[in-house]
Amino acid sequence: MKIDKIEVDWYNKLLNRRELKLIIGYESSTPKREEVREFISKQFDAPAENIIVEKIESIFGSRKARIHVHIYDNVEYARKFEKKNILKKHALLSVEGEKSGEAS
16 A cells, blocks of 8 residues: 555644545555554554544545545544544444344
8 A cells, every 4th residue: 555645634723633635556455444544554653543534435447545534633532523433433432322232
């Protein structure tokens, strides 16, 4: 995986996060969120738990994807500002209120 182009690199002071829109190139299938998280962690020298991959969008006809990533100053800001479904995908939201394995 490699970064082909950085479309947007902006620090949002109100939300304490760096917002990136990148185009990445890859060799085989579209990378998974966890793979992108580890890659961004290495490229931008940030802890993986502070990185939220908002969106991965494959570019048709090429081995490239447009990704939208938020790099938070700390994980507490991520829990405060991100949507619940995104936090679940990154295993940052506890599922205390949900019943598991029971049919209604």
